[in-house]
Amino acid sequence: IQMRIGIDARTMFAPHPRGTGRNLFDAYRTLSALRPQWRFVLYHRRDRRAAELLRTAEGAGFLDAPNVQAVRIDCPGDRWDLWLHLRLPLRARRDGLDVLHTPANAAPANCATPVAATIHDLIPLRVAGEVDENERRRFRRRVERTVRVARRLITPTAATRDDLVQEFGVDPLRVSIVPWAGDSRVQSIAGDPAVRRRAIRRIREKYDLNRPWLLNFSGDSARKNAHRIVRALAAIPRSLRTNSMLVMVGCEPGSLRQELQCAAGEAGVAEHCRFLGFVPHADLPGMICGAAGVLLPSLCEGFGLPLVDAFACGTPALASRGGALQEVAGDAAEYCDP
Template sequence: MNSRKKILVDSRWAGNTGIGRLYKEVMKYAPSEASFEFVSSKMGLGSLLSPLMLGEEIMKSNAEVFYSPSFMPPAFSKKPFIFTVHDLMHLFYYSKLHKIYYQQVIARLAPKAKKIITVSHFSKSQLVELLGIPESLIKVIYNGVDSHFLHNEEEFESSRPYFLYVGNRRKNKNVPAMLTAFAKAKIPHEFMFFLSGNSDVELESLITSLGIEKRVRYLGFIEESDLPKIYKGAHATLFASLMEGFGLPIIESMASGTPVLTSDTSSLPEIAGGSALCVNPTDISAIQAGIEKLVNDRTFYLDCVVNGLERAKDFSWEKTAAETWETILS
């Protein structure tokens, strides 16, 4: 390109979240032919007035294109805009207000976009089927995995083998089902279940009723720099979610050489690519059988390690960023 294209970016998404991670990596690999302005408003990310604010920011900006790493499009814009819809979880697991926002705001504004980025073909199909967004407007760009996971040799120190869950505790994450299956699994009692985050009353009540108080450990907030060794130290990662737009823990675990048990629904088989053990997340006995297989079937376990490492190589943040900038600048 002969001249640099000025991009207005919704930088409010910077931070320690999944969307914040995408934003960080996309900006890290920004090409030299782009220059930037950033949204100046400090309006909260959850504000229903964000689309109006973004329209005003675009109107007063000298930028040629607007980009958001998440689901807030501008209410009006004479300039091309690109935004990212990671999933449609809000239609199923959030409040009625969230559902209305997606159906009445995103669905109405999305057709005006230059392009909508999403993170899996599953999410693309939902955008088309549930919000009526034209298929031609949607570009699938997978998330990446940091090379630190592939290159790390350090393991988290634990005196007992452990299964690992990394993520929040929202309903779609299906954590109670995984804990129940773990408690029922016919495996040596030395196996632990490690979870990111801290204890909560509801989960503690379940753990007590299952009689596994001494087999569950909370890891609290996990620093990004500590994640590779925590994955690598695990016997396997459990991620039997009911619905995901992508499922980053799958490829982070695979890149660490740690097998994954995940779901056979939503985007998860797509991301696993045949290299994880996929089970029905609504069937506790199926999750239980999967846990038992990962402990008792050594040949299958080692196949998961090898295949997972190969699958993880298909994903990189550099590739994610390159495809994103190609979409923005084209």
């Protein structure tokens, strides 16, 4: 059976892709190799030369595959999200797709092509103060539209599926639970002892990590619990802190790094902390493999991809109790009250 599948690949073409973009890249790179008779059309709106994932050898090989086509759709500005609601569905119809996959909590308002939509989480509706009230209403309308338009809904966890059922009355039979896979680069490096040692050595030298480090993937959202992590470090006896450090990556914008640095200084643990912005994707395997532990005490997550990457490296993990994180990690992690 031949299939022609279109993907809203904007997250894959981002200059600094987060978990969604990296996972989408790995998923379709694998699927295109497993199904050479299918055709995959990657719709995007950025210059591919700016996409970190696609500048790698793996990225170039993916885009050069005979059954993969990257299609840039230009749309000046972003008023009314015309790229998603007008340009994308028109191009999907023109290209005669069998299905259009929208992987980021949204779908076109009207689409002649059957849509399969991924809903990662309902965090703006579940976590008080995550967004302002206007954005909260916009998010609800976006998910309502996606639920109405999509022929099939995909979630990474049963927790998100259950949230959809509770919040929007979705028939659970319309939902396929497809967990994320770990980062392919992390897995390949973790599985080769010599490569793993070189990767860890390079990370120690590049970031001057001269002590065992605990790794956290942060961000500007309060649900990531960055300030509480700093306070928790300060609560650890000094004798245990002396030979360790906390490394937080993804601390963007720069003002967040300044806030955390000030908080660490006030708590007396600044010398034990390293607050980094976005780090190159190529550095993540060495950071995770070399870490003494991965910390993910978030107030809420839709999946928790760092946990899966930590397990691939054999790195211990600490996560928040309950919800999607405990569903993903099972008995393989330690848990805390965030």
